[in-house]
Each structure stands twice: as C-alpha cells, then as structure tokens.
Amino acid sequence: MQAEGKLLSIYFTAGYPSLEDTVKIIQDLEKSGIDMIEIGLPFSDPLADGPTIQESSTKAIKNGMTSKILFDQLKDIRESVSIPLLIMGYFNPMLQYGVEAFCKKCQETGIDGLIIPDLPVDVYHEQYQQVFEKYGLINVLLITPQTSDERIGFIDRVSKGFIYMVSSASVTGSGEGFGNAQTQYFERIDNMKLANPQIVGFGIKDSETFDQATKTSKGAIIGSAFIKHLTKFGVDSIASFVDSIR
Amino acid sequence: MTYHANEKGYYGEFGGAFIPEMLYPNCEELRHNYIQIMEEPSFKEEFDQLLKDYVGRPTPLYFAKRLSEKYGTKIYLKREDLCHTGAHKVNNTIGQILMAKKLGKNRIIAETGAGQHGVATATVCALMGIECIVYMGEVDIARQAPNVARMKMLGAQVRPALSGSRTLKDATNEAIRDWINNPVDTHYIIGSVVGPHPYPDMVARFQSVISAEIKWQLMEKEGRENPDYVVACVGGGSNAAGTYFHYLDNPDVGIIAVEAAGKGVNSGESAATSALGKIGIIHGSKTLLMQTNDGQITEPYSISAGLDYPGVGPMHAHLFKSGRGEFISVTDDEAMTAGLEMAQLEGIIPAIETSHAFAIFDHRKFDKDDVVVVNLSGRGDKDLDTYIDYFKL
Ligand SMILES: Cc1ncc(COP(=O)(O)O)c(C=O)c1O
Numbered sequence: 068m069q070a071e072g073k074l075l076s077i078y079f080t081a082g083y084p085s086l087e088d089t090v091k092i093i094q095d096l097e098k099s100g101i102d103m104i105e106i107g108l109p110f111s112d113p114l115a116d117g118p119t120i121q122e123s124s125t126k127a128i129k130n131g132m133t134s135k136i137l138f139d140q141l142k143d144i145r146e147s148v149s150i151p152l153l154i155m156g157y158f159n160p161m162l163q164y165g166v167e168a169f170c171k172k173c174q175e176t177g178i179d180g181l182i183i184p185d186l187p188v189d190v191y192h193e194q195y196q197q198v199f200e201k202y203g204l205i206n207v208l209l210i211t212p213q214t215s216d217e218r219i220g221f222i223d224r225v226s227k228g229f230i231y232m233v234s235s236a237s238v239t240g241s242g243e244g245f246g247n248a249q250t251q252y253f254e255r256i257d258n259m260k261l262a263n264p265q266i267v268g269f270g271i272k273d274s275e276t277f278d279q280a281t282k283t284s285k286g287a288i289i290g291s292a293f294i295k296h297l298t299k300f301g302v303d304s305i306a307s308f309v310d311s312i313r
Numbered sequence: 314m315t316y317h318a319n320e321k322g323y324y325g326e327f328g329g330a331f332i333p334e335m336l337y338p339n340c341e342e343l344r345h346n347y348i349q350i351m352e353e354p355s356f357k358e359e360f361d362q363l364l365k366d367y368v369g370r371p372t373p374l375y376f377a378k379r380l381s382e383k384y385g386t387k388i389y390l391k392r393e394d395l396c397h398t399g400a401h402k403v404n405n406t407i408g409q410i411l412m413a414k415k416l417g418k419n420r421i422i423a424e425t426g427a428g429q430h431g432v433a434t435a436t437v438c439a440l441m442g443i444e445c446i447v448y449m450g451e452v453d454i455a456r457q458a459p460n461v462a463r464m465k466m467l468g469a470q471v472r473p474a475l476s477g478s479r480t481l482k483d484a485t486n487e488a489i490r491d492w493i494n495n496p497v498d499t500h501y502i503i504g505s506v507v508g509p510h511p512y513p514d515m516v517a518r519f520q521s522v523i524s525a526e527i528k529w530q531l532m533e534k535e536g537r538e539n540p541d542y543v544v545a546c547v548g549g550g551s552n553a554a555g556t557y558f559h560y561l562d563n564p565d566v567g568i569i570a571v572e573a574a575g576k577g578v579n580s581g582e583s584a585a586t587s588a589l590g591k592i593g594i595i596h597g598s599k600t601l602l603m604q605t606n607d608g609q610i611t612e613p614y615s616i617s618a619g620l621d622y623p624g625v626g627p628m629h630a631h632l633f634k635s636g637r638g639e640f641i642s643v644t645d646d647e648a649m650t651a652g653l654e655m656a657q658l659e660g661i662i663p664a665i666e667t668s669h670a671f672a673i674f675d676h677r678k679f680d681k682d683d684v685v686v687v688n689l690s691g692r693g694d695k696d697l698d699t700y701i702d703y704f705k706l
C-alpha cells in the first residue's frame with residue numbers, strides 16, 4: 068500500500084540492548100531497506116522522551132555508552148553503510164564533549180547531521196550554525212502542532228535538509244494513533260509549501276500510522292516502537308520489524 | 314553591572330531557555346506576559362492581600378540575641394518559617410497560581426522533592442479550586458510520607474516519577490513531560506529559581522518580598538536599610554534569591570550562599586553544586602550542575618531533601634562565577650549541630666535546609682558591628698524524624 072519514495076527512518080538508542088550492538092543494528096537496518104537512521108546518544112534526563120526511550124537510555128548509560136565510545140564504534144561505519152546517518156541526542160553531552168569537537172568528529176565519522184531537541188532554533192542560529200556548517204552537518208529542527216506559522220517560517224529558513232515534524236503535543240512513544248487534529252496539522256504544513264521537506268516523528272508505530280504520516284510528508288521516523296521490538300525480540304529480528312511497516 | 318536577569322533570561326553566561334520546541338509556546342506565553350501581569354494593579358493587590366491575610370506576611374525580622382552574643386556579631390533572622398505551610402515556598406506558589414489564573418489555565422502541575430513545594434502548591438490550588446497534580450520521585454514518596462498525606466488531604470493528586478533515580482530531578486522531568494503533553498490548559502508551577510527563562514526571574518520576583526521587607530524592617534531596627542551580609546541556604550536557590558534580590562546590585566551588602574556538602578564535598582555524596590558542578594544544561598537552563606565528564610547528570614546527596622538538587626539557579630551560578638557571592642558548603646553533621654544549637658539558643662527548630670545556613674557562624678568570622686541577616690527559610694516540623702534519628706532524641 069505504501070506510496071513510492073517515502074522515507075522510512077528508524078531511531079534507536081546506541082548501547083542498547085548491549086553496548087556493542089550499535090554497528091550491527093545500523094548494518095541490519097540498512098540491509099532491511101531503511102532509508103535513514105537516527106543514532107540516539109543516550110542522556111540521563113531525556114525531557115522530550117517517553118518511558119521507552121528513557122529506559123533504553125538509562126540502560127545504555129549503565130552499559131557504559133558515552134560520546135567517545137559511540138564515535139569509536141562508528142569509526143569505520145562508512146565502510147559498510149551508505150544511507151544517511153544522524154545523531155540524535157540532548158545538548159548537554161555535546162556541550163561537555165565540546166560542540167566544535169563533536170561536530171568535527173561527526174564529519175570524520177561520516178555523520179550527516181544532528182537532531183538536538185533541546186537546542187532551540189534561536190540559540191542554534193546565533194551561536195552554533197556556523198560551526199555545524201563548517202563541518203558539513205545539517206541540523207534537523209523540530210516543529211509541533213503548536214508552532215506558529217511565523218516561527219515555522221524562521222525554522223524553514225534556518226534549516227538545510229529537512230524539518231522534523233513532531234506529530235502531536237506529546238513526548239515520544241505515545242500510542243494514541245492519529246486523528247483529525249493530526250490530519251489538519253499535516254495539511255496546514257503541507258499548504259505552507261516550505262523549502263525543506265518534512266519528516267514526521269513521534270507516535271508512529273506501525274504501517275497504518277506510517278501511511279497516515281507520510282501522506283503529505285516526505286517520510287516518517289519510528290523510535291519507541293522499534294526499541295520495544297528490540298527489547299522483545301532481540302537484535303536478530305530487525306528485518307521482521309521493517310517488513311511489518313512496509 | 315547588574316546581577317539581575319536580562320530580557321533573554323541570562324545572568325551573565327547562565328540561564329536562557331534550552332527547551333524542546335514542544336515547550337516553546339508555553340514558555341513564550343509566560344515570557345511574553347509575566348512582567349506585565351505582575352505589574353498590573355489588580356494582580357499586585359490580590360498578591361499582596363493574600364500574602365498578608367493568608368500567608369501571614371510580613372514575617373518578622375527578629376534580632377537573635379543569644380545567637381548574636383555567642384558569635385559576637387549582630388544576627389537577625391528573617392522568619393519565613395512563620396509563613397503558612399512552614400516555609401518561603403508559598404510566596405512563589407501564591408504568585409504563580411494568580412499568574413496561572415490570569416493566563417486562563419485550569420490545571421496545575423508541579424514537581425517536589427521533600428514535598429514542601431508540593432504542599433505549597435496543593436495549598437494554593439485548594440485555595441483557588443484548581444486541579445493539582447504533583448510529581449514526586451518514587452523514592453521520595455516513600456521517605457516523605459507525611460507530606461504526601463498533606464498533599465492528598467489538600468486534594469492534590471501525587472504521581473510517582475518512576476524514571477531515572479526516582480528523586481527530585483526525575484520528578485521535574487516528569488512535570489516537564491506532562492507540560493509537553495498538555496500544552497494549552499496547564500500551568501507548571503516550578504518550585505525554585507530553576508528551569509527555563511522566565512522561571513528563574515519570575516520565581517525570584519515572587520520571592521523578592523523577603524528582601525523588600527528586610528529593608529524597611531532593618532530601617533526600623535537599625536536605622537539603615539542595608540545589612541552587611543545576607544545569608545541563605547541554596548538548593549535550587551529560591552529563598553536565597555528572595556533574600557538577596559533587592560541587594561544584588563548593592564556592593565555594600567555581602568551575599569553569602571550556603572550549600573549542602575552532604576558527607577563532605579569530596580566524599581562522592583554531596584550536593585555542593587558550586588564546588589562540584591560544571592557548566593551545562595539542566596531542565597532547560599544553562600547553569601552549574603553536577604555531571605559526569607560525559608555530560609550525564611549525577612545524583613546529589615544531602616541529609617536535607619530540599620537541598621539535593623544537582624543544579625543551582627542561573628542567578629546563583631552567576632553570583633558564584635563573578636565572585637559577587639561567597640559560597641560555602643556545610644556538611645550534614647555541621648548543619649545538624651547548628652540546627653540543634655538554634656533550637657536551644659533561640660527556641661526555634663529550623664528546617665534542616667535552613668540549619669545549613671546557620672552553620673555559617675562556625676565557618677566564618679563576622680565583626681562585632683556587622684549586621685548579618687540570615688533567612689530562616691522554613692521550620693523543622695517536617696524534619697523531626699530526621700532530627701530524632703540523628704540525635705537519638
Ligand atoms: C525550608 C526550605 N529551605 C530551603 C529549601 C531549598 O530550596 P531553595 O533553594 O529554592 O530555597 C527548601 C526546599 O524544599 C525548603 O523547604
């Protein structure tokens with residue numbers, strides 16, 4: 068049923084279920100036909116995340132995951148994987164690593180961009196955009212159903228790549244499905260004819276929500292549902308999850 | 314040079330609003346309106362009236378004669394312990410509930426550690442007939458049973474925070490998540506001068522009544538508005554912010570902040586954020602916080618539940634970094650001893666948070682003619698079990 072050309076992107080938490088699973092998960096996701104991957108750098112206090120990603124993050128930190136270890140694990144990733152790779156994480160670990168050092172390392176590793184939910188567009192624009200661009204990284208900014216048209220316009224101007232459309236007023240992993248409010252929001256954004264394509268995230272968990280989310284957008288991101296699948300079926304079951312979506 | 318927040322919510326390099334986009338409309342609505350609302354005559358009138366008739370303000374400024382004799386200096390106590398609900402926390406919750414009403418919100422959320430702010434929030438929600446949900450770490454719920462019961466009796470719903478270390482910082486995360494999930498009808502009453510702009514400045518302004526009163530009260534007693542020193546304990550920093558507020562930009566008044574060293578600053582069980590913290594981001598604010606080299610926020614420890622926050626408000630981070638404030642850390646043992654001394658010299662049993670502030674007199678000499686105002690942020694009823702255990706009373 069899936070329309071051609073829609074991106075399916077997966078988020079997972081690096082270092083979960085086991086510290087050394089990162090590379091295998093990325094490789095298997097690519098083999099299963101995933102178009103883009105968000106590698107989650109775990110944080111102790113993930114404000115924008117629901118229980119599933121909180122728990123996988125806590126476990127990953129307990130397993131010993133750090134920024135440095137993640138970069139070590141990804142050192143040769145571009146030898147085996149060619150789809151776009153993003154790192155998604157909160158700002159504090161990047162700040163401690165050093166924002167410029169972090170960006171430089173991303174470039175060396177072959178990371179294409181970053182998603183940092185708690186780095187607001189204005190701070191990014193004023194303080195960090197130059198550094199990101201110096202190292203060829205895109206910064207994926209979020210919009211929500213509450214974001215005003217004016218602010219969406221600003222975010223669209225600052226963005227170089229795509230915009231992350233948060234599907235509803237919620238943290239990650241809420242399983243309500245999409246109703247009228249979402250449809251209207253998706254249409255509103257579609258009508259704005261933004262320069263950057265949009266990818267929808269939060270609350271996408273199966274083929275139905277994926278199809279709804281990608282009617283007007285370029286693609287969609289699945290996070291919590293994938294982590295739940297990993298928890299239940301283990302890291303050897305990635306293809307079956309991807310097949311269930313499309 | 315000012316030590317107040319600028320219009321973007323920065324104190325020097327600290328502060329700001331590092332929030333996910335989902336929170337932007339809520340914080341922006343507040344940022345856009347808070348000063349204007351606070352300056353409306355109708356708001357001021359209702360706020361002042363409630364502080365007077367309901368909270369019991371002005372709280373006395375009391376000359377502590379025996380304590381002064383013992384330490385050879387002039388010590389005044391600002392009696393926030395006599396506020397309704399037993400601590401300064403209610404100054405802020407009264408202000409914020411009125412703010413919430415002005416903004417048309419009909420649902421209140423809050424975080425609490427020891428339960429003091431939760432009780433102060435549940436109290437004002439009962440007063441206004443507004444739904445109240447308090448997030449509290451599962452671990453804290455177990456060790457602060459009386460305050461949980463108080464909140465329930467006041468009609469609030471207490472929801473356990475089950476993530477992370479299941480204490481104050483996690484309760485704060487849960488409250489923020491609730492706000493993300495309920496962006497339109499809900500106001501989040503933060504309990505200290507922490508969180509994203511405009512919270513630190515807004516809460517400091519509501520607490521500033523403390524130093525506003527000290528000024529005229531000291532004028533009556535000493536013939537001058539300015540003490541030589543103002544002293545307060547610092548958890549998130551709200552009672553301290555209120556105590557310093559009208560003196561921040563007056564270099565004649567020394568500012569002293571007392572933090573909880575727990576079992577010792579270098580024991581690994583401490584909450585002395587200025588000594589142990591590095592600059593970073595916690596709960597939407599750029600400030601000093603206790604964290605690993607990798608930027609994971611660590612769990613603090615103090616015998617006093619109200620001081621074990623891994624960060625500190627951006628105002629205080631700036632006071633520390635700029636040298637405007639003198640920061641001292643006091644161990645559990647020093648605080649407990651000072652609390653006992655306070656009880657026996659002045660007949661006042663302080664909250665253990667406040668006991669930390671009193672330990673200053675064993676750490677630092679003051680001149681005979683110095684006037685030192687210590688903020689007595691709360692009373693010790695809630696801490697009796699801890700005092701009993703500690704002193705085998
Ligand atoms: C009596 C008392 N003093 C101080 C504090 C610490 O908070 P803050 O630093 O915001 O004043 C608390 C917190 O619960 C408290 O109950």
